Amino acid sequence: MTELSTRYSPNENEDKWLKFWEEKNVFHAQANPDKKPYSIVIPPPNVTGILHMGHALNNTLQDILIRYKRMTGFETLWMPGIDHAGIATQNVVEKQIAKEGKTRQDLGREEFLKRLWEWKKQYGDTIIRQLEKLGASCDWQRTRFTMDEHYSEAVRHTFITLYEKGLIYRGQRIINWCPRCQTALSDEEAQHKEINGSLYYIRYSFKENPHDSVTVATTRPETMLGDTAVAVNPTDKRYKKFIGKTLILPLVNREIKIIADELVDPKFGTGAVKVTPAHDPNDFAMGKKHDLEFINIMHPDARLNEKAGHFSGMSRAEGRKAVLEALKQGNLLEKIEPHTHAVGHCYRCDTMVEPYLSRQWFVKMKPLAQPAIDVVKKGKIKFYPSRWTKVYLNWMENIQDWCISRQIWWGHRIPVWYCRDCHNDNAPIVSKITPQECPQCHSKNIYQDEDVLDTWFSSWLWPFATLHWPEKNKDLEYFYPTSALSTAPEIIFFWVARMIMAGLEFMGDIPFSDVYIHGTVRDAKGRKMSKSLGNAIDPLEIIKEYGADALRFSLIMNSGQDLFISKEKFEIGRNFANKIWNASRLILMNIPEGENNFDLANLNNQKTLDLPSRWILAQFYATLEKVDKALDKYRFSEAETLIYDFFWGNFCDWYLETIKDKFSDKNTRIVAAGILEQTLKMLHPFMPFITEEIWHKFNPHAGSLAVAAWPTINKQLIDKKAQGQMKAITELINVIRNIRMHWNIDQHASVECFVQAKTENESDLIKENSGIIKILAKISNLSVERNLPKPKDAATGIAGKLKFYIPLAGVIDIEKEKGRITAQVKNQAAAVKDLSKRLKNKDFLKKAPKEVVEKERARLETLQAKIKELKTALKELF
């Protein structure tokens, strides 16, 4: 007899098991030649991160995989770690020092970095602790940081290797510039958003003939201050005669030429385009081609600079207003049309990105992309769900060079030095260690590149740099390539694609074979959950209130696609945990102190077990088989639903209800406790805490359930006959209950039941299981006869092939009973009609598979028999 409280309270248990797991070191992985490796690298959360629902979902998914594989005998490594998140983290600390009224420039680089490291030390492991609370079974001893010394070396090594291969170069190009963060961004970091803007039509007049003009259309009138040409399509008849003519740029009075370029679409706007080579990627290309002047009219913070004449000093928005006003004054603004277009925004601060001409470092991507395309096309790497394959390939096939330099301070400094004496801008010193002098002129007057590398330039090494690459070692050899990667769809380009390229380039092998892409967590209205919208549900709050198991279980329940979350959705997990708790409680209360070997293999002679036991064993193993299959295919919610339905719908609702008075039987105890134990194992990856808790109630001296062996399928115990027989019994009980409810029989009152069995088998089945029927349907006296006259004032029930009577003198109303049965006849009639029609169809008989025809025929017979019985019952009422 074990005393447990009637409600499961997760908080008392969860911390206890966290400590237990840590003390027993159960999540630690070591290269072990006797086992197969299974490894996952965590998508490293930002060092600024706090746990949100997306993390909770993604890390639960990974934990399910890891715990499942650990229990099925793999040496499992789940590598945890944190990303330094360059821009994001720098922004946080900049805000912090802003409160002191200072900027990073005030502090200077060294002092600012000191503050960043202090910040990292203080807050850097917040999210790690939160992931632990979620139950994530990472090998925490290995926790990595993308700016660890080892890791930084890997980053430098990578840069140098690619540079030497000619895959990294420095170039003057138009890049995405965030005027607020004041750094370059990659194309992926500029996120396009639809803007309802305007298209402005501006007149540029000819130098020769100031009364005549060409009208250009632009969405960004302020950039006209940097125009150095107007372009038209060479085939455009309207403008052919003007090519080569000179225009006077309004407001600036610069002479600019009309050039011809097929980049110009004659159908857009007026067919004449103003060309601003320093502020637009297309114009930049034309500028190069036609040898135009590049006039940068902006400061790095997007204020107009001295090149903008008397507009200098204005912000881009003010500048636009002022330029438009000036144009209007000069009657140069022909018209304004509404126009929506997509504009890039900084993915960190949401500021509108400026296409900006500057000198940056780039990675040449095409050569890296090709092998990464091949491995996916060949199926060496598979995406789950598979539709993401196309998204990946499409991006890879159109890949652009990657801008990797950032004008911030927090990150991996670019390992490049320049010499002031020989001005080697074009032959920089690229070195893993800080050089002492210029190798050319031996000058000591050298300085390092001011910039740092894109955060993703370190993250793309994650699957192997966390294993101390480039150093050769056992772990790297054993755990690489990793097995699976789970992440959000928006990370495919940033990270997944780049890891595949890096893995192939540096390790010569894929970084993982399976990529699982999970859904987006949204609120009940379908909006993305975010702090700024104020619609976020804090997973920690759910853990506090309902427990980590409930959070995990509820999140996975509908994780097949995007999740629409509201607080009530977590009740399903809480309720299920409570159900598990109470079912365990029932069993524990009925097991003698000290009895603890419930190995199902110990059941002597399984054939002699009673029907419910044979049935529940069959149901369990059938479920296990399906759960295995679902997990192997990354069908998490399906696996979970299978266990839920089995445990609640079969084990609790039926099995436990049938054995409440049979706990004195040893076999019953073994089956009940044994199935529970096996279910706990099956459930452990989903709900690690409560399963561990109950496991130890049954096995007080056992080790962690996390390292217990996953149950193995015993196909012999999937007893089809028992499943069929139990179905007949439960159906009988259901129909009796229905009749009781229909006639408002007091729930505590017992009734009599007379069953008519047509065969010896049926009769035996009912007799053997009369105990269950009596308890579950509240029957006082159950008699089974081959031939049975209808008792007086009795209700008639048909359950499958069985007909039975329940005497209800004084309760039953003959007219109402007629109505009840007639409704049932009607209910079946439609199906009978449909079936017989199908069975008369010659094409169906000829073309459908035999089994299907047979099945339909059998169904029709059963239904017809049932209707016949119902009709007889109706007659008997007269």
Add this chain to the structure above:
RNA sequence: GGGUGCAUAGCUCAGCUGGUUAGAGCGCUGCCCUCACAUGGCAGAGGUCGAAGGUUCGAGUCCUUCUGUACCCACCA
């Protein structure tokens, strides 16, 4: 401008290779605080599976078109 999802009960979603009278949770109705659990039990109501065509003996499931909706990508100013 390309691409990808989704549309099934009042709500949120299952329904895998086409084959019983389409399922679950929540909500709703009725009855039960029965000694595992009211975070519970039992019974029940509720669906012409977005629309129109097509393939097939047979379509929620496959194909085409359409409508609505969500998201992703893209240097037409």
